[in-house]
Amino acid sequence: MTTPYQLYYWPGLQGRGEFVRLALEEAGVPYEDVARKKKGMPELQASLDFAHSEHPAFAPPVLRAGEMLIGQTANILLFLGARHGLAPRAEAGRLWTNQLQLTIADIVNEVHDTHHPLSTNLYYEDQKKAAKVRAKDFIAERIPKFLGYFEQVLANNPGRGAFAVGSRLSYVDLSLFQLMAGLRYAFPNAMARQEHAWPRLAALHDAVAARPDIAAYLRSKRRIPFNEDGIFRHYPELDK
Template identity: 55%
Template sequence: MSYALYYWGHIQGRGEFVRLALEQAGAEYVDIAREPEERGMGVAAVRRLLADESLAFPPYAPPVLRAGDTLIAQTANILMFLGGRHDLAPADEAGRLWAHQLQLTATDFVVHIHDTHHPIAGSLYYEEQLPEARRRAEKFHVDRLPKFLHYFERVLRSNPLSSEHMVGERLSY
């Protein structure tokens, strides 16, 4: 199956997790925003999808993955879907839930990192909130970063199947 990924042009962000999973799976996909607008794609196509009032299950924001007639939004949700389809997650339910739990924790981590650059509002440029960003980054570095890193190191040490993987004995999403 070929997929269509809707995410902003050259921003890695949350969409990069999906791109990496698609690449690891060797899945055929089109990165819509990175294709020419003259061909009906580009960032304009992402905006059209988000504005489409006819969708029964409209996505709130990118990333969005089209798999046939199905639209799947939210990074962790997309990864859970791809994990099951492309052997990037354990086959058993407990393992799949564990992989999903770790992805949700990683998503929380990314939000904390993002907020160090946009502590007041995501709509403001970083340069417009420098004093607040510096303060937020300092607090993140002292209070949150060590906790997240310690947790992920603990998970890695706790895996009975591999000291190189967090989930199971091979690469997962």
């Protein structure tokens, strides 16, 4: 039997691929993390060759599902959510779930820019001064605005179970877990100071971490530790 899914993502970091990994792990579906196999990197590179695919992806992550090659994190989750019961079936719920995921993507982009405000083609060390300005603004203005928003979304949801959408787990809950874990790793001081304002997000983080499939994944070698090659990077000088 062949594995139903192949995930193409950089091998040494969580990055945006992690949002997809968490959904695949919760769905309990086998997948191949292609670039982490022996000789997997050329396969990853080939998947990014614009000229040789009818549906090329601009950047990883890319998910192969049979004949389909699907790019863009939120788009992959839209697909997996429908296929594995990780999102509502009805149009309104499906769109709302996607809207929340795209807002998570927005803060994830801003996290990336705290350490790369000027160019992804320059080393962090060569844009550290600008990074300090951007990270200070991100901590003071953006973290409270985004997490305050998600906290309010949790408060407004009339469903049972303290999930983001309705009364069942969706891929947005998994992504909010990853967002909280990542922000705590990157900005431990800032989060320790401010976190009391978002008790529902903290509780959701713990509830997701305790789910049997997620807990097993987090203990496994499949979970790459946070590190300074990923999106959530801990540079103490950015977390004063």
